[in-house]
Amino acid sequence: xxxxxxRYSCQxxxxxxxxxxxxxxxxxxxxxxxxxxxxxxxxxYLAAAGVGTLGIADFDTVSVGNLHxxxxxxxxxxxxMKALVACExxxxxxxxxxxxxHVLKVTSANVMELLQEYDLVLDGTDNFDAKYLLNDAxxxxxxxxxYGAIYQFEGQVAVWNVKQQGSFSPNYRDVYPxxxxxxxxxxxxxxxxxxxAGMIGCMQANEVIxxxxxxxxxxxxxxxxxxxxxxxxxxxxxxxxxxxxITSLSQTEEVPTVSPEExxxxxxxxxxxxxxxxxxxxxxAFDIGxxxxxxxxxxxxxxxxxxxxxxxxxxxxxxxxxAVKRLQKRYPNRQMISLDGGLxxxxxxx
Amino acid sequence: xxxxxxRYSCQxxxxxxxxxxxxxxxxxxxxxxxxxxxxxxxxxYLAAAGVGTLGIADFDTVSVGNLHxxxxxxxxxxxxMKALVACExxxxxxxxxxxxxHVLKVTSANVMELLQEYDLVLDGTDNFDAKYLLNDAxxxxxxxxxYGAIYQFEGQVAVWNVKQQGSFSPNYRDVYPxxxxxxxxxxxxxxxxxxxAGMIGCMQANEVIxxxxxxxxxxxxxxxxxxxxxxxxxxxxxxxxxxxxITSLSQTEEVPTVSPEExxxxxxxxxxxxxxxxxxxxxxAFDIGxxxxxxxxxxxxxxxxxxxxxxxxxxxxxxxxxAVKRLQKRYPNRQMISLDGGLxxxxxxx
Amino acid sequence: MKINVLAFGIAKDIxxxxxxxxxxxxxxxxxxxxTSLEAQYPRLKQLASxxxxxxxxxxxxxxxxxxxxxxxxxxxxxxx
Amino acid sequence: MKINVLAFGIAKDIxxxxxxxxxxxxxxxxxxxxTSLEAQYPRLKQLASxxxxxxxxxxxxxxxxxxxxxxxxxxxxxxx
Numbered sequence: 001x002x003x004x005x006x007r008y009s010c011q012x013x014x015x016x017x018x019x020x021x022x023x024x025x026x027x028x029x030x031x032x033x034x035x036x037x038x039x040x041x042x043x044x045y046l047a048a049a050g051v052g053t054l055g056i057a058d059f060d061t062v063s064v065g066n067l068h069x070x071x072x073x074x075x076x077x078x079x080x081m082k083a084l085v086a087c088e089x090x091x092x093x094x095x096x097x098x099x100x101x102h103v104l105k106v107t108s109a110n111v112m113e114l115l116q117e118y119d120l121v122l123d124g125t126d127n128f129d130a131k132y133l134l135n136d137a138x139x140x141x142x143x144x145x146x147y148g149a150i151y152q153f154e155g156q157v158a159v160w161n162v163k164q165q166g167s168f169s170p171n172y173r174d175v176y177p178x179x180x181x182x183x184x185x186x187x188x189x190x191x192x193x194x195x196x197a198g199m200i201g202c203m204q205a206n207e208v209i210x211x212x213x214x215x216x217x218x219x220x221x222x223x224x225x226x227x228x229x230x231x232x233x234x235x236x237x238x239x240x241x242x243x244x245x246i247t248s249l250s251q252t253e254e255v256p257t258v259s260p261e262e263x264x265x266x267x268x269x270x271x272x273x274x275x276x277x278x279x280x281x282x283x284x285a286f287d288i289g290x291x292x293x294x295x296x297x298x299x300x301x302x303x304x305x306x307x308x309x310x311x312x313x314x315x316x317x318x319x320x321x322x323a324v325k326r327l328q329k330r331y332p333n334r335q336m337i338s339l340d341g342g343l344x345x346x347x348x349x350x
Numbered sequence: 351x352x353x354x355x356x357r358y359s360c361q362x363x364x365x366x367x368x369x370x371x372x373x374x375x376x377x378x379x380x381x382x383x384x385x386x387x388x389x390x391x392x393x394x395y396l397a398a399a400g401v402g403t404l405g406i407a408d409f410d411t412v413s414v415g416n417l418h419x420x421x422x423x424x425x426x427x428x429x430x431m432k433a434l435v436a437c438e439x440x441x442x443x444x445x446x447x448x449x450x451x452h453v454l455k456v457t458s459a460n461v462m463e464l465l466q467e468y469d470l471v472l473d474g475t476d477n478f479d480a481k482y483l484l485n486d487a488x489x490x491x492x493x494x495x496x497y498g499a500i501y502q503f504e505g506q507v508a509v510w511n512v513k514q515q516g517s518f519s520p521n522y523r524d525v526y527p528x529x530x531x532x533x534x535x536x537x538x539x540x541x542x543x544x545x546x547a548g549m550i551g552c553m554q555a556n557e558v559i560x561x562x563x564x565x566x567x568x569x570x571x572x573x574x575x576x577x578x579x580x581x582x583x584x585x586x587x588x589x590x591x592x593x594x595x596i597t598s599l600s601q602t603e604e605v606p607t608v609s610p611e612e613x614x615x616x617x618x619x620x621x622x623x624x625x626x627x628x629x630x631x632x633x634x635a636f637d638i639g640x641x642x643x644x645x646x647x648x649x650x651x652x653x654x655x656x657x658x659x660x661x662x663x664x665x666x667x668x669x670x671x672x673a674v675k676r677l678q679k680r681y682p683n684r685q686m687i688s689l690d691g692g693l694x695x696x697x698x699x700x
Numbered sequence: 701m702k703i704n705v706l707a708f709g710i711a712k713d714i715x716x717x718x719x720x721x722x723x724x725x726x727x728x729x730x731x732x733x734x735t736s737l738e739a740q741y742p743r744l745k746q747l748a749s750x751x752x753x754x755x756x757x758x759x760x761x762x763x764x765x766x767x768x769x770x771x772x773x774x775x776x777x778x779x780x
Numbered sequence: 781m782k783i784n785v786l787a788f789g790i791a792k793d794i795x796x797x798x799x800x801x802x803x804x805x806x807x808x809x810x811x812x813x814x815t816s817l818e819a820q821y822p823r824l825k826q827l828a829s830x831x832x833x834x835x836x837x838x839x840x841x842x843x844x845x846x847x848x849x850x851x852x853x854x855x856x857x858x859x860x
Binding site for chain 1 (some may be wrong): 351356357358359360361362363364366367386391394395398399400414415417418419421422425426427442444445497502507510535538539540541542544545546548549551552555556558560565566568569574578579580581583585649654694697698
């Protein structure tokens with residue numbers, strides 16, 4: 001046996017697997033968007049199993065709050081670009097595959113070009129804007145999307161937009177046509193159990209391998225729900241064919257941000273107004289000043305009384321970005337800014 | 351927030367979790383036996399989540415056939431001790447915990463002493479002898495055992511021997527009193543999908559975290575079955591209380607082995623008789639000579655016709671070890687030897 | 701008829717538990733279930749969309765509910 | 781009565797498929813099921829032990845089977 005096949009002998013021994021199956025994996029080109037709690041384990045297993053070309057897209061840097069679930073990273077790498085660190089480690093794990101880092105924020109302006117180089121996309125993102133963007137782009141490009149999402153102890157897995165007998169299986173918008181992101185807490189706010197991220201990421205990699213090797217039943221037209229507290233899971237049938245019609249991408253909204261360091265200097269120089277959009281409980285635990293208006297009350301309670309730019313902050317930068325988007329519509333000619341990375345980044349970087 | 355708690359803020363934000371929960375994890379001492387397909391992901395997530403003391407027991411070295419599913423290892427580390435490589439990497443992943451390598455084969459002679467230092471054991475082993483040994487030792491020591499096992503596309507997870515209201519939940523022998531190991535193929539022979547190893551290892555780590563933090567429903571008195579081809583899973587109820595009575599450990603049987611290199615030299619010098627105990631299909635694909643008697647036919651077909659020591663071989667060293675055990679009973683005064691690591695090791699090392 | 705509705709994700713927070721009961725007319729549709737739930741729990745409507753699954757199958761707006769159906773509310777989840 | 785028996789792990793190889801049918805007398809016990817299966821598939825007996833689960837519950841030797849029970853054969857698994 002050739003040395004490169006010896007590595008894969010324990011998977012080539014599987015029923016339905018052989019050298020031809022390994023060739024399918026070697027020739028496959030998979031794009032992983034986001035190397036967070038889902039992307040890390042998914043990338044490890046796809047690299048291990050010999051997926052020939054793995055693209056890793058992430059514009060973010062490693063932060064200390066990532067380390068409880070993002071197992072590719074160590075404290076030494078805090079501040080480094082995740083995509084670069086991940087590619088370097090995965091390359092060492094399997095020198096026989098090609099790793100392609102994409103250090104960029106995937107937006108409506110670049111996603112279609114990015115997808116051209118890949119056969120399939122794995123969604124390792126952590127926000128709704130990115131999930132809808134990937135979904136719509138995969139539908140427009142006619143490529144399958146292996147979706148995963150987690151919150152606290154619960155996870156979801158599905159494979160969207162699989163071509164079957166000339167039509168496409170359902171996509172994310174068949175299940176969730178649109179979402180008000182500000183109403184659904186993310187992992188920073190609601191927490192997440194690290195082992196769930198590992199399970200769901202491995203399940204996504206598993207769907208990728210099944211799809212590429214044409215073995216097993218891919219979760220197309222279905223959504224798997226997993227509960228890590230009870231280990232009960234269920235598969236919801238969505239249907240055979242999509243009922244949505246997606247013809248263009250929503251434009252990615254640019255939210256102006258300020259770094260913790262810039263904000264600190266700006267506050268000292270009295271350049272900014274400051275608004276905390278977190279909940280009362282969060283406010284009471286800790287704050288960096290400013291007016292307190294929970295995001296849900298922003299529409300009624302926020303009144304512009306200053307000429308200065310207004311900086312909004314929350315725990316992670318997510319609710320404050322949402323606040324900026326809403327107030328930009330109300331005050332199109334005024335400067336609304338979000339604290340990048342929220343109080344988490346403030347505490348880590350200052 | 352202290353920097354060491356910032357690392358865990360996304361899990362401390364979970365309902366039911368707080369600083370006290372993180373202290374429980376920091377004070378816990380978990381022994382992982384076996385850093386294979388299950389032990390690697392389990393160790394990564396327990397280290398990430400901040401389990402304060404992690405023991406890693408493994409006597410084996412990294413081999414190329416491990417790399418498709420054992421994500422802690424790279425080709426550069428082939429030949430190095432798994433326990434040492436794993437501890438070094440896990441320590442870099444989380445410098446705030448204590449890693450304890452145990453480079454030894456866990457046997458009936460050393461297991462009770464080893465268990466004294468730990469609160470809980472995670473079964474990452476890949477053979478029945480080890481699984482029964484850990485089970486019986488945990489029952490005798492009154493400590494819980496987080497069990498996992500995989501084959502092809504199917505996995506099992508359970509937590510054995512949990513003390514509840516003064517009695518203990520079922521253990522492995524409640525479900526499988528004994529097994530003829532030669533009748534159940536292992537991963538080398540039957541294959542295993544790497545992503546299943548990842549899922550099951552993460553599920554084991556998840557049970558460990560639930561047990562330590564007293565959150566969620568631990569799989570005590572239950573066994574979870576997972577099918578990676580369909581992603582259907584089910585939980586089998588075993589019962590509330592064990593019905594077994596385990597009062598002593600079975601003695602670990604020593605099987606004399608020969609390395610591929612020693613065997614090659616010995617065969618050239620005509621020092622050994624050679625017997626291949628694999629199936630006909632395996633024999634036809636490749637062999638290194640010797641008589642061919644499939645393990646199932648050994649009792650009837652094997653007749654000793656030589657004074658020389660007899661070396662048995664199979665794909666992984668597992669069936670040949672079983673052959674040696676059986677024939678040692680039949681010929682107690684003659685030398686029966688197993689090819690260590692089987693043809694896999696032969697092909698890798700020569 | 702009284703329908704027991706299971707909660708997933710953020711719906712557990714909104715219902716204040718893993719399940720809630722809803723009183724509906726016989727042969728009520730999924731739309732009527734949504735309307736009733738949203739009246740009781742305004743935050744549910746604010747999500748903009750959430751899946752209703754009946755007996756582990758995605759339920760369209762006009763699907764008719766039976767007393768013994770297992771109904772689950774599955775909101776979107778964004779973490780990663 | 782005819783009982784449909786689901787196979788897990790190596791039992792799939794032994795049965796030659798994901799399920800097999802067994803013809804049993806009314807009120808047959810799990811022991812009678814085992815005897816019948818082992819007569820049809822001698823390799824099953826060679827495993828030394830395997831779990832019989834009825835309706836997702838571990839079934840003891842004297843448990844009585846019903847026509848509509850979901851019966852699963854779950855052999856031991858050793859990989860890691």
